[in-house]
Amino acid sequence: MDAITVQQQLFIKMVINAWNAQNKDLNKCLDQLSEEQFSNEISPGKNTGIYVLGHLVAISDGMLPLLDIGEKMFPDLQKIFVDHPDKSGLEKPSVATLKGYLEAVNAKLGAFIFSSTPEGWFTRHTAISETDFEKEPHRNKLNILINRTNHMAYHVGQLVLLKGN
Amino acid sequence: MDAITVQQQLFIKMVINAWNAQNKDLNKCLDQLSEEQFSNEISPGKNTGIYVLGHLVAISDGMLPLLDIGEKMFPDLQKIFVDHPDKSGLEKPSVATLKGYLEAVNAKLGAFIFSSTPEGWFTRHTAISETDFEKEPHRNKLNILINRTNHMAYHVGQLVLLKGN
Numbered sequence: 001m002d003a004i005t006v007q008q009q010l011f012i013k014m015v016i017n018a019w020n021a022q023n024k025d026l027n028k029c030l031d032q033l034s035e036e037q038f039s040n041e042i043s044p045g046k047n048t049g050i051y052v053l054g055h056l057v058a059i060s061d062g063m064l065p066l067l068d069i070g071e072k073m074f075p076d077l078q079k080i081f082v083d084h085p086d087k088s089g090l091e092k093p094s095v096a097t098l099k100g101y102l103e104a105v106n107a108k109l110g111a112f113i114f115s116s117t118p119e120g121w122f123t124r125h126t127a128i129s130e131t132d133f134e135k136e137p138h139r140n141k142l143n144i145l146i147n148r149t150n151h152m153a154y155h156v157g158q159l160v161l162l163k164g165n
Numbered sequence: 166m167d168a169i170t171v172q173q174q175l176f177i178k179m180v181i182n183a184w185n186a187q188n189k190d191l192n193k194c195l196d197q198l199s200e201e202q203f204s205n206e207i208s209p210g211k212n213t214g215i216y217v218l219g220h221l222v223a224i225s226d227g228m229l230p231l232l233d234i235g236e237k238m239f240p241d242l243q244k245i246f247v248d249h250p251d252k253s254g255l256e257k258p259s260v261a262t263l264k265g266y267l268e269a270v271n272a273k274l275g276a277f278i279f280s281s282t283p284e285g286w287f288t289r290h291t292a293i294s295e296t297d298f299e300k301e302p303h304r305n306k307l308n309i310l311i312n313r314t315n316h317m318a319y320h321v322g323q324l325v326l327l328k329g330n
Contacts, residue, residue: 044209
């Protein structure tokens with residue numbers, strides 16, 4: 001194995017560790033919340049727990065096409081949890097359903113993360129053109145994982161507020 | 166420049182971009198909050214805005230020794246905003262003071278980030294021994310930046326809740 005590959009593997013490990021740690025925190029928090037707590041607002045007048053959960057599932061689902069793994073598994077979530085705000089009147093799936101969706105999406109993402117090669121992570125994600133990628137090689141698949149980890153942390157910081165004192 | 170250095174520079178750029186984006190979001194949020202909003206709780210019974218702000222300054226200040234940049238600039242923050250909870254009775258600096266501290270810490274961190282070499286980022290941080298680092302080379306300075314970016318995102322997700330609807 002050449003020195004570049006060793007360096008890439010080290011870096012990829014750092015990014016995947018951060019992603020896994022964040023998912024672990026999310027799942028731990030989800031397990032601690034009751035159905036009623038999910039229906040509460042994270043702070044008065046703000047999004048409900050179920051909206052934040054659905055939003056996170058929608059964003060993780062959106063990683064499937066971005067990382068060129070496949071189509072979104074639950075494309076309807078985009079409209080309810082990303083394009084529209086919480087109190088849009090659109091019907092939301094139940095917490096149990098959303099948790100099941102999250103598990104399904106994470107299984108697909110996990111299989112990709114486990115099997116992807118170092119070179120693969122440094123290829124462009126699907127939302128950037130080949131021409132732009134030549135100029136901005138940092139906009140690769142691994143960068144998606146870095147950004148989505150931060151996005152998840154932002155919302156985990158909100159979901160934990162639903163827990164009782 | 167050899168190929169390893171080019172690869173390292175690419176990784177480092179990805180991580181620094183994420184750190185900078187998070188700091189930008191934090192500063193934007195801080196600018197939008199009034200003194201009164203900082204004294205409010207992010208959600209009923211939870212931490213106040215000023216506690217979360219002080220906590221973020223303390224954690225960024227703690228990066229100075231971890232990254233071997235120097236001593237903490239404001240070591241007293243650790244006790245008030247990390248070791249003790251919000252309602253400990255310990256007196257807190259004002260919002261304006263904490264914002265000034267944040268600026269001072271970020272100036273030091275920024276100078277380090279700007280001038281650090283690719284090789285430097287992949288050296289061990291000061292909280293891991295040389296022996297352990299040989300076994301766990303991912304526990305380097307760049308990994309601190311990845312983890313602290315996620316930590317900041319978690320709390321920015323909370324601070325935004327203080328804004329009016």
